[in-house]
Amino acid sequence: MLKTRITALLILLLGAGIGFFVYKSEIAKMAVAKDATPKGFLATHPFKLGLDLSGGTHLVYRADVSEIDATEIGDSMSSLRDVIERRINIFGVSEPSIQVQDGGFSNQGEQRLIVDLPGVTDVSSAIAMIGETPMLDFRTENPIKDAPVEATVGKDGNVVFDPYASQYIKTELTGRYLDKAILEFDQTTGEAIVALQFDEEGSALFEKITKENVGKSVAIFLDGAPISIPTVNEAISGGKAQISGNFKATEAKLLVGRLNSGALPVAIELISTQTIGPSLGTAATAAGVKAALIGFLAIALFLIIWYRLPGLIATVALSIYVVAMLAIFKLVPVTLTAAGIAGFIISLGIAVDANVLIFERIKEELRGGSTVGDSMHHGFKRAWLSVRDSNISSIITAIILYWFGTTLIKGFALVFLIGVLVSLISAISITRIFLYTLNIKKTNGFTNFLFGSGLSSAKSQK
């Protein structure tokens, strides 16, 4: 008996401890400044919100792998993912998620790349930052002076006169021969400089170009526009070059990042876009939390009014269930979506299900004339099969939904699955230990009232 009571006390303490962790980690998260990196165990375990709650952009790309050997598709896709991840990281998006979706039989063998960008609500700039490859090339002076100025029609429909395009001619040297780019600052002026290091082939090309153009200018073009036109003083070997183009430090940093991230190994095409504005996400989160709270309180009220003492115990068990679930959401971490919150709220109802089955059994035993103590023991034993059986179909559904679902469905299925499993454990262990702890030996009118339900006491029904 003493052992049961100590266990019950330990469970209560543990529940309180977990609750404290959930609460503290939320406080700790709020204390961290918006752009600072959270430090410490507590601050690094916030709830992970899905795009529909946090606001953000969800992009689906189709990769064109038609020209790639079937055995190399996997490698190309993962290097594509890496390149895009690097590009996104330059922009400082917090916790982006970039996943390769394998071509399965359900999507006609298409290779897809799914990009989730929390907090990014400007779709156009997001698409631009992923799709753009910086084109870096080196051009030399056009020997034909006063070549006619070329006019081209730009993207925006305006006619552009590009004086440089005719003054300079392309060389073989492009960003493809780049080994890496480094951000530096001029020692005297403090100006940002992008230092380039070419690979072996590029170094040779660069040496050749500089050698042939001593005294002339060599233009460095980025995305078709000249950013720096230095004059060559001597042939440069070793493959080091510098771009000093009146950069702002942030611009230079961006350029370095983009140059380093390289070109996309596989052509991609955007096939699906989804953006959720921050106000919509915040409203959905608030409504979800409100619904969860009200749902919990209503269930607790129902349990206590209808099931009295066992109902009260079930409410305590349900509270422990709630904090345990919240802690699991934080620790795994489970990405919470509106559907996931719905799954959690439904699981509250289901978590009680097992308790109700057990209480009804206990009542039946009481009606059969057993003492309260015996009824509790037998009630648990006989209810277990029903509890188990009635949850298995939900588990089957949740597993299949998780396995096959899209991100949205997965969010629901995972929460639902964890909910059903945790509720099983909580009903058979926590509720049982609490009920046994009470160790009610007497069986009289009052105990029958406590274990009764609805308008009747346990004994009066026949």
Place this chain on the structure above:
Amino acid sequence: MFIIKYKKIFVSISIALVVLSIGAISFFGLNMGIDFKGGSLVEVEYTNVRPEQSIIEASLKPLAVGQVLIQPIGEKGYSIKARDITDKEHKDILSVLGTDAVEKSFNSIGPSVGKELARKSIISFILVSLGIIFWIAFSFRKVSKPVSSWKYGFIAIISLVHDIIIPVGVFAVMSHFSGVEVDTLFVVAVLTILGLSVSDTIVVFDRIRENIRMGQFKTFDETVGRSLNQVFARSIATSSTVIIALLALVFFGPTSTKIFALMLTAGMFFGTYSSIFLASPMLVLVQDMQKSRK
């Protein structure tokens, strides 16, 4: 137990509800949303007063983004539906709407993504159904008298179909009057109802099975009737807790899951109803038919 006494009435009510639902589904139809068809949806909210719908319609026309469906949402917003659009077309639409239109959400789904989702939904539906049928067969493998075990399974599946068709019928009616469309959450709702509603039927059948084994009651009718008596309170109580949670979601939850929660509420309600008022009376009816044939 009155349920067994009036079993034909209850079975008839269920049949009527199913027929009504099928009628609603075929009459109103199920509007497929852009999740399945592909297409785009822009939701904007104006900071001040929103312009007339006809003005927006006229200004969108020159963009040539195909047929556009404009619906007012809330007090200051519009939702605009069109075929799936490119990033440039999206920008054009926003610029046409004016600078005080704040974009709340944007969704553009290519037809191949929609097709994939449709295919995935069908596969999941088949797998969940198969999984549950196998589970039912497994649960009832040991019962054979007086009704053989496969009949329990068959009846459980019939009540499952009943539990699915009615919420879908409810959805068809809602969809007709409010314009909601079949989306991913609809599929999740249907599959979740599959899982939840069968569990109640299993609990009821479980009790019948246990009472048959104990052999306390003389006739099969009485066994089923008494079993229902025993599980009645708990069936109502467990469903109530889930329905309470779902109603909290319907009334206070996020807009995006309201219809989802409403469908689940209907599924939960009819799932409980069917396990008590449909599955068990049918069990007795089947047994009656067996007897009269002998």
